[in-house]
Amino acid sequence: MKKAAFHNLGCKVNAYETDVMEESLVRAGYEIVPFEEEADVYIINTCTVTNIADRKSRQMINRAKRKNPDALVVAVGCYVQTSEGQDAPKDMADIKVGNNEKGKLAEIIERYKAGDKEKTEIVDDLKGPSPYEDMQLGRISEHTRAYIKIQDGCNQFCSYCIIPMARGRVRSRSKEEIIKEIEGLVREGCREFIITGIHVSSYGTDFDIPGKIVPSDTFGEKRLLDLLRAINEIPGVDRIRLSSLEPRIMTESFVQALAGLQKLCPHFHLSLQSGSDTVLKRMNRHYDTAEYLECVERLRRCFDDPAITTDIIVGFPGETEEEFVRTLEFAQKAGFFEIHIFKYSRRHGTVAAGMKGQITEAEKAARSDRLEEVEKKLEDSYRERHSGKRAEVLWEEEVEEDGKRLMRGHTREYIEVKMPIPEGAKWKAGDISEITL
Numbered sequence: 001m002k003k004a005a006f007h008n009l010g011c012k013v014n015a016y017e018t019d020v021m022e023e024s025l026v027r028a029g030y031e032i033v034p035f036e037e038e039a040d041v042y043i044i045n046t047c048t049v050t051n052i053a054d055r056k057s058r059q060m061i062n063r064a065k066r067k068n069p070d071a072l073v074v075a076v077g078c079y080v081q082t083s084e085g086q087d088a089p090k091d092m093a094d095i096k097v098g099n100n101e102k103g104k105l106a107e108i109i110e111r112y113k114a115g116d117k118e119k120t121e122i123v124d125d126l127k128g129p130s131p132y133e134d135m136q137l138g139r140i141s142e143h144t145r146a147y148i149k150i151q152d153g154c155n156q157f158c159s160y161c162i163i164p165m166a167r168g169r170v171r172s173r174s175k176e177e178i179i180k181e182i183e184g185l186v187r188e189g190c191r192e193f194i195i196t197g198i199h200v201s202s203y204g205t206d207f208d209i210p211g212k213i214v215p216s217d218t219f220g221e222k223r224l225l226d227l228l229r230a231i232n233e234i235p236g237v238d239r240i241r242l243s244s245l246e247p248r249i250m251t252e253s254f255v256q257a258l259a260g261l262q263k264l265c266p267h268f269h270l271s272l273q274s275g276s277d278t279v280l281k282r283m284n285r286h287y288d289t290a291e292y293l294e295c296v297e298r299l300r301r302c303f304d305d306p307a308i309t310t311d312i313i314v315g316f317p318g319e320t321e322e323e324f325v326r327t328l329e330f331a332q333k334a335g336f337f338e339i340h341i342f343k344y345s346r347r348h349g350t351v352a353a354g355m356k357g358q359i360t361e362a363e364k365a366a367r368s369d370r371l372e373e374v375e376k377k378l379e380d381s382y383r384e385r386h387s388g389k390r391a392e393v394l395w396e397e398e399v400e401e402d403g404k405r406l407m408r409g410h411t412r413e414y415i416e417v418k419m420p421i422p423e424g425a426k427w428k429a430g431d432i433s434e435i436t437l
Contacts, residue, residue, distance in 0.1 A: 010047030126168025275330025
């Protein structure tokens with residue numbers, strides 16, 4: 001049996017698309033094996049959000065070539081989409097597939113193996129309006145949770161971000177297709193669904209302006225709520241979790257509507273990027289820290305101590321010590337559960353790449369360390385507040401630590417839990433238990 005191995009880099013959207021591509025190759029007669037094993041085909045779903053992501057993409061392509069020089073190596077995704085004019089991955093991968101063509105991967109591979117090797121680089125131009133690529137997930141290896149992609153592309157053009165060039169403009173998936181996919185995954189045993197996309201807050205805005213570029217300040221509150229309400233009504237769906245949302249979508253009416261969805265988890269990721277208003281302005285983020293804090297306060301009024309997580313970039317061009325200290329202070333004021341910390345990465349083609357005052361790597365690392373200290377204290381504080389409370393845990397897998405059998409899962413707030421299996425209990429992946437944290 002032909003063997004294929006996948007390696008996924010990057011975001012939740014990439015994770016979803018990797019699941020779909022794996023399923024398409026299984027239907028084409030391939031056995032999916034770990035990337036470390038010898039395979040006939042290696043597929044690397046690349047990322048380009050940072051220089052480190054670029055480097056990892058190149059490394060994995062090279063690793064596949066070394067593992068089996070006779071294997072077919074396929075690079076797909078964001079790094080391929082934005083690497084025009086670069087040596088890699090053009091000279092390393094046999095086939096290069098950009099975004100909006102991943103759903104055809106099995107067909108592309110089979111055509112190449114049949115001798116059609118003229119078109120080895122399939123990269124669409126995503127600078128203008130594009131259709132949403134039809135992808136459908138029928139089953140996944142992890143039977144408790146599934147990522148559900150509802151849209152692609154971004155029109156925000158933050159000054160540091162390469163993603164609009166890699167993913168193109170906003171394009172959304174129909175509600176009917178999303179519901180159909182979730183219903184199928186419920187039958188496969190999935191109980192929690194993570195709603196994801198490149199810019200989830202823009203979901204459905206392109207439905208209202210077909211064939212045109214959606215303005216960057218347009219958000220899809222009504223369309224997104226309509227979708228979430230429909231998912232909330234699907235029998236067998238136990239949890240709905242949202243991935244990153246735009247802070248500006250969190251209006252009073254939107255937050256109150258979210259609070260009315262009993263299956264929605266009280267876990268919200270609102271990307272901040274900086275706690276300094278002057279840095280936010282240079283980033284082209286279209287809100288200030290006061291507006292952001294109002295969004296956080298609305299969530300806390302409508303939900304019981306929700307988990308609020310965020311992203312912060314340190315070392316943005318021109319970031320002074322005073323501006324960075326404001327970020328440290330704001331993080332503590334907002335009381336985040338977790339902070340995903342990124343050192344600013346200069347991306348060719350973005351506005352920020354040409355800004356004066358580029359920060360040294362040493363200073364970025366030092367600031368990252370200082371923010372990590374704050375993040376650790378905030379995370380510990382949130383966990384301590386929930387210690388001793390009753391909580392529902394969705395068990396995801398059985399693990400072994402120090403010779404003990406443990407069940408691992410997450411609460412609705414996404415607090416990780418590991419517990420010994422009580423004597424006589426028959427916990428298994430997919431079960432939900434109420435425990436004391």
